[in-house]
Amino acid sequence: MTAMLPIIEELADAPDHAARGRWLLETPLTVLIRDQVAITRLLSAAGFHEGLAYLAAEIAALSAVRGPDGLAAFTVRMMREHARIGIQVIARGGAGEGQHAAIG
Structure with missing residues (x-):
């Protein structure tokens, strides 16, 4: 038995970047906020x-003060x-582990 939630165990068991x-x-953004310490460790x-x-x-975007337009x-x-685009490239297998995704 582990103390990790099943959704966090999925990250722990992920075979590659x-x-x-x-x-x-x-993953739902609420999970990223709630479990950010465990996710950061993994x-x-x-x-x-x-x-x-x-x-x-x-986390910064979700925690930021918003203007009158709600943004x-x-x-x-x-x-x-910028960070999301980089992760999308990696998630598609477009950048190897430790390589930076080219954005342009």
């Missing part, structure tokens, strides 16, 4: 630096989108 990237993109242990950056960007500051939104 592409699978971790898909997990990050598909991503760190796997050496998935791009995943850590994506998680940090999502976070432009810089926060752009950081989140």
Whole structure:
């Protein structure tokens, strides 16, 4: 018996960064917020630096003060989108482990 929730165990059992990237993109944002410490530990242990950056960007965007239009500051939104694009490329297998995804 483990203390991890099944959805977190899926991340722990992910065989590579592409699978971790898909997990990050598909997991509900509430899980990312609620379990960010456990997720950070798993991503760190796997050496998935791009995943850590994506998680940090999502948490920052979800935690940011919003303007009158209901949106976070432009810089926060752009950081989140940049990180998301990178994770999408990795999740599709477009960038090898430890390689940076080319965005352009």
